[in-house]
Amino acid sequence: MRLHTLCLTSVLALCAGAAQAEQNFNRVASFATSLNMAEGEDRARETSAEIIAVSGDGNTLVYTDGPLGVAGLVDITDPAAPKALGNVDVGGDPTSVGVLGQIAFVAANTSKNFIETSGHLVAIDLASRKEVARCDLGGQPDSVAIAPDGSFLAVAIENERDEDLGDGRVGQQPAGYLYLAEIKDGVVDCASGRHVDMTGLAEISPEDPEPEFVDINALGETVVTLQENNHIAVVGRGGAILSHFSAGAVDLTEIDATDEGALIFTESQPGRKREPDSVKWIDENHFATANEGDMDGGSRGWTIFNKSGEVVFESGASFEHALIALGHYPDKRSDAKGVEPESVAFARYGDQPLLFIGSERGSAVGVYDVTDLKNPVLLQVLPSGVGPEGYATIPARNLLVSANETDLGEDGAARAHVMIFQRAEGPARYPYLTSEGADERIGWAALSGLAADPEAPGRLYAVNDSFFKAQPTIYTIDATQTPARITSALRVTRGGAPALGLDMEGVTLAREGGFWIANEGDLDKNVPHALYRVDASGEIVEEVAFPTELTNHAKRFGAEGIAWVGDRLWIAIQREWGDDPKGFVKLVSYDPATKEWGAVRYPLAAPTSGWVGLSEIATRGDYVYLLERDNLIGDKAATKVVTRVPVSELNPAPLGGELPVVSREVVRDLLPDLLSNGGYVLDKVEGLTFDAEGTAWIVTDNDGVDDSSGETMLIRVTDLP
Incomplete structure (x- = not known):
């Protein structure tokens, strides 16, 4: 009952925002990633925007474009009129990016196959577009995070499994790990790079951890999700495992678990494993996960944990219920993972701590006030484009940016987009209904x-x-x-x-x-x-x-x-x-x-x-x-x-x-x-x-x-x- 009340409270808060002249996000621009292709290139080719970050001055966006093997750059000096700055080759399939000042750190996968895994981290000077460093990561990277003080970075080396082998089950070798490296004078010091072994932690497949996503708090602690293993670990700056625990399971009620061409929310899924994808620190002791799921789970929601593994808040089906009310429920995913929360971002806008939960299949992002970690309030749901994967927060400019990876081609369908939202006083324009x-x-x-x-x-x-x-x-x-x-x-x-x-x-x-x-x-x-x-x-x-x-x-x-x-x-x-x-x-x-x-x-x-x-x-x-x-x-x-x-x-x-x-x-x-x-x-x-x-x-x-x-x-x- 409390979860349903949360949903009602959140949408009523959205409506009250207009009457009270509260701050609301509204989309101000959309940028098609195909616009970053050079003159003469075939703009009908597939492009993508998957993970996105922003320069230190808040004026340049950097996103990973896997199909083209590049990092795309966008000038948002005027957020309502983004300008194409072109693409930079990263020598592989980019999987993630972080930016420190004017240096972008892009992880790229160069694996020959699922056994012969490899990858590197490229440091790119955004002013010159030149590569200033390249580190061998030794495996297939997924997520990149930079410490808040800019002193080091972390890369999740997933070494993902072959989903066509053994019904796509873990474990499969080689095992993934966590890569840590120091940053000196604003550039990664490749010589300092070290591997943190993460085998032996999870109960499901301890030999194959498959680290998925990383984030670093102000204490220099890295939180790592092991999505396929339904496990989470917290790692100290020196590489010591400080804590690790199962991500647990959720009993889901009032959901549609059948793809039958109807919206009937009377079904249940007891004991649904969270299998978290993205993770983001909220403060030094708490982080939030987007529980997309993979092999055995996906709880259609998101969770706040403390770093000892205790659940502080569980959304249950309330996030999905909010999207249902706005017409964003993807019925064809009912028999899978529903709205699939995949992305999570956090920042303080003024004095307000805001958490952003992105739904890959619902193509929307929920904006939560997490002042009270035990009782988050859903303030808005924003339309985020098709297949949102990553978000960049720019609180100094009151901006939020989404990267939407799905490119449906030129024949009358939607291209991959970067979308820009600005927070200002006034009513929310979305939803209409x-x-x-x-x-x-x-x-x-x-x-x-x-x-x-x-x-x-x-x-x-x-x-x-x-x-x-x-x-x-x-x-x-x-x-x-x-x-x-x-x-x-x-x-x-x-x-x-x-x-x-x-x-x-x-x-x-x-x-x-x-x-x-x-x-x-x-x-x-x-x-x-x-x-x-x-x-x-x-x-x-x-x-x-x-x-x-x-x-x-x-x-x-x-x-x-x-x-x-x-x-x-x-x-x-x-x-x-x-x-x-x-x-x-x-x-x-x-x-x-x-x-x-x-x-x-x-x-x-x-x-x-x-x-x-x-x-x-x-x-x-x-x-x-x-x-x-x-x-x-x-x-x-x-x-x-x-x-x-x-x-x-x-x-x-x-x-x-x-x-x-x-x-x-x-x-x-x-x-x-x-x-x-x-x-x-x-x-x-x-x-x-x-x-x-x-x-x-x-x-x-x-x-x-x-x-x-x-x-x-x-x-x-x-x-x-």
């Missing part, structure tokens, strides 16, 4: 269509799409609050059971009560192109299949929105079908009283690349409004617009014959709206509606947090013509 405060735990994501209550200003309804094939849901949203609140979830059923396999892309209120749903359909997967009327309980009471005059030419990309115009329902078809001229799509009408179908044609904008289609239709006054978008993301995006068509032109002709063409007027370019929160342009602008006061609301689809940043934007527009 939360289910916190509802009477039940409501998981949500992949919102694909919007409708509004014509009598209640700010009352909206949203549907999810086929990502949740086992749980089609209509959500009620109170948009009069900031952030907007999902207050209830209505499950769509057939015969009292979940209506499996729906792909709901549009919703509007039914005149009899309940809703009409537009189902996109995919004939190759036996998903029908159809309209469904559901009653107030969510039960399907009427199914209207598209006529053969439409389905004979149907492709996958069908109904994407539904709205009333007079007594007829109008449905926006996303892309051209077989009988459409190139660049034209249909607006299809259906009269529920007469059962008559008809259509007109709508002229799309020409794509710059990829495709352009419709994703929503809504009615206000003398016009129908449409969302028109391309399938591109980031700086490739060109068409994300609201258009309108006069109702007077919606004169449907019978299907199968010549169809009239309506006019198209662009009334809002949404690119500035999509860039307003400091991120890159999201792909799927999916829902549009007008509430009882005529305010326009626009929502984006986060693809169920699957190869997605997980972000959902709910944009309020009061000046739409």
